[in-house]
Amino acid sequence: MPNPSEPFFSAVRARLGPDAVDTAPETLARYGANMLPCGALPPAGVVFPGSTEDVQAIVRMANEHGVPLWPTSTGENRGLGLKSPVQPGQVVVDLGRRMNRIVEIDETLAYAVVEPGVTYAQLHEELGRRGHKLMLDTTSGPPDGGILGNTLDKGAGYTPYFDHFGMSCGFEVVLPTGEVLRTSDGALPGSKTQYLSKYGYGPFLDGLFIQSNLGIVTRLGVWLMPRPPVSRAFFFTFPEDEDLAEIVELVRPLKLNNLVPTLIKVTSDVYAFGTEEAYPFERTGGRTPLPLELRKELREKHGLGAWLVSGAFYGPSEEAVQPLIERVKAHFLRSGKARYISHAEGEQSRVLKIHLDTFSGQPTRDELGLLQWRPGSGATWFLPASPMVGRIANEQQALSRRILAEHGFEFVIEYVCGPRMARALHILLYNRQDSEERERAGRCFRALLQAYAEAGFMVARAPLDMQQEAMAKLQGVPEVLSRIKHALDPEHILAPGKYGVS
Ligand SMILES: Cc1cc2nc3c(=O)[nH]c(=O)nc-3n(C[C@H](O)[C@H](O)[C@H](O)COP(=O)(O)OP(=O)(O)OC[C@H]3O[C@@H](n4cnc5c(N)ncnc54)[C@H](O)[C@@H]3O)c2cc1C
Structure with a gap:
């Protein structure tokens, strides 16, 4: 049977190159695998953006073709999902494969700026190469897990910088309609404090993008602790x-x-x-x-x-x-x-x-x-x-x-x-x-x-496999989230069903 997402994949190949799409059966099996009682949730295919502009193009094409997307960064979410989408047949956007640079480390103000594929092991190693002046808060889970994906799932570690969302600052996000949003002071063109001034000006938007299907995060500032002797x-x-x-x-x-x-x-x-x-x-x-x-x-x-x-x-x-x-x-x-x-x-x-x-x-x-x-x-x-x-x-x-x-x-x-x-x-x-x-x-x-x-x-x-059921326990919040979802993602192409919001 032809893959119903094929016109979308052809458009992505034409724009990003033939290597940017993988629909091989073994790839679908690998990306659909997880450790959960629900069993495998195979995607329709996997796409590999190399830049924020690629992510924008993918999102716009998904809107044109009505194809649901599922973002993953390092996909090491063991015991919570790995790389698999919440619903079978969604297209996995694997950001980690090509967008895996440590963009910046500021040793004076103690922060790093990372792309989605940067792992705990990778940043730890880079900090070591620079003499371990700064310390990263890590999980006790897989070292190949990613800093950005873990933060977006409200992950945590154990040092005084344990609260990974609390210690993040300055999101770059591709919205479900393809525009780029920079949060906190990053909203000011030419801002010098994007990764320093967490709460910015006006209502605080960063929280909209964690455990959410309202945007694909392409860059993140992470605060680091000076390593104690x-x-x-x-x-x-x-x-x-x-x-x-x-x-x-x-x-x-x-x-x-x-x-x-x-x-x-x-x-x-x-x-x-x-x-x-x-x-x-x-x-x-x-x-x-x-x-x-x-x-x-x-x-x-x-x-x-x-x-x-x-x-x-x-x-x-x-x-x-x-x-x-x-x-x-x-x-x-x-x-x-x-x-x-x-x-x-x-x-x-x-x-x-x-x-x-x-x-x-x-x-x-x-x-x-x-x-x-x-x-x-x-x-x-x-x-x-x-x-x-x-x-x-x-x-x-x-x-x-x-x-x-x-x-x-x-x-x-x-x-x-x-x-x-x-x-x-x-x-x-x-x-x-x-x-x-x-x-x-x-x-x-x-x-x-x-x-x-x-x-x-x-x-x-x-x-x-339990996100829908857990969200159904709450009152008021699911309805408001559903209204925000519709306003930001009118075609409902970004991860419908994630955390129980379609
Ligand atoms: C033994 C063991 C110990 C563990 N210990 C810990 C622990 O101490 N602390 C902890 O927090 N977890 C722990 N975990 C759970 C898990 O393995 C880690 O949290 C892991 O870091 C998360 O996976 P990831 O970093 O690869 O993120 P990913 O799997 O890439 O992403 C996680 C989630 O964020 C979404 N997402 C990813 N990238 C984007 C993006 N760019 N835009 C929008 N959404 C995105 C994904 O859809 C997914 O829902 C542990 C697991 C095991 C098995």
Whole structure:
């Protein structure tokens, strides 16, 4: 059957050259693949712009031919979508392949300007080449993930620059009708403060372009932190699942008064040792989820407890940082349950080193080991908000454990704690080669989403196959977004269906 998007592809080839389009079956399979319960979502084809002008031309041709587009930058959105479009048959615009330059690094004002394909590993390496005067905030996910795509999906890291959208400034965006918009002070022709003055003049437009289908972002300013001479992490383990309530109560004041400058991670046992272990089916006779005795055994093997707490201090020297470590030690050890693990011990453990790396802006592949916990590498992220109140954290824990256990999955979670709220990063790991298990993982995710929404807790990001359902939990916002969508994208050609907005 002829590809209905063929006239569009011919127009793109004529304008951008024959290499700018790929419709080979293996390419469609690769771009349609993801780790989600919904299975593959193959696109109609892939186009490769090399410049902002190319993106404008592609968008205009898509309007003429009525072809829906799906932008991707590095497409490493593991557990949330990879490169695949939200609906099969959309045309993927792969910005990362050819638009992957670090446009500028300003070492005085500490920022970089990046194109969509610039990865965490690439910028880290370039900063290293320049003597590591500046530090990049990185995720604990794939180093080949992109700074721009992660920012647009409300991604985050762990250092004081953890809020990637908060630390971005100055978007260059191709609107769905093909015009270019520069936000913040970039709207002033000849602006000298485009990457410095985030909120600009008038209503703040940048937020319209994150988790959205209102524009294709072609350039972004990213603020960088001066690299501190010394970065020292601390770790504490706690023995029991129920200790979460006490941990949250202990963490909150450290963040409210900003004593600890990083986010504080509270990592569950399976999340921690799952980076190094595979599910021991032979020990359980094939049964799931993992029984408590085996959890305890694996915790002991890796020197962990039910929970691992981690954070870091920065300073000019070891001597300057040590009193802060002592203060935090006294604070946690008061509980009588915590066990302290030093930075030096952390360096000896692969499970702990992930945290040393992320607190010091070093991209790491080690956490990707979690994707091997179950065979078949299925993964989907459930990311609700959790107030920093111990009682509520334990209520949420009981809810998640019950729903996950009913569906045969482990509670694999990391609470990433700020002063008032933690992001409860659940990873639902399952065998995506097994159709029954895949279907069960989808049901489990829906049950979690429903139960948390009923209890008053919303997710911050959603995997492609759950975006519609998550948006349907909200009132007022979907209607307003739909009106804005129609005004900016009258032909509805840009990523219809993304985050539940068509
Ligand atoms: C073990 C593990 C740990 C992880 N840890 C973290 C973590 O610490 N923090 C975190 O945030 N994530 C984490 N992730 C999730 C994910 O892998 C990363 O967020 C990853 O960086 C996102 O993919 P990307 O950068 O390649 O973006 P992309 O896949 O390129 O894009 C992400 C989204 O933005 C949209 N988009 C991309 N480019 C454009 C554009 N130019 N214009 C408009 N829209 C665009 C895409 O349509 C997509 O919806 C983790 C994943 C795993 C498996």
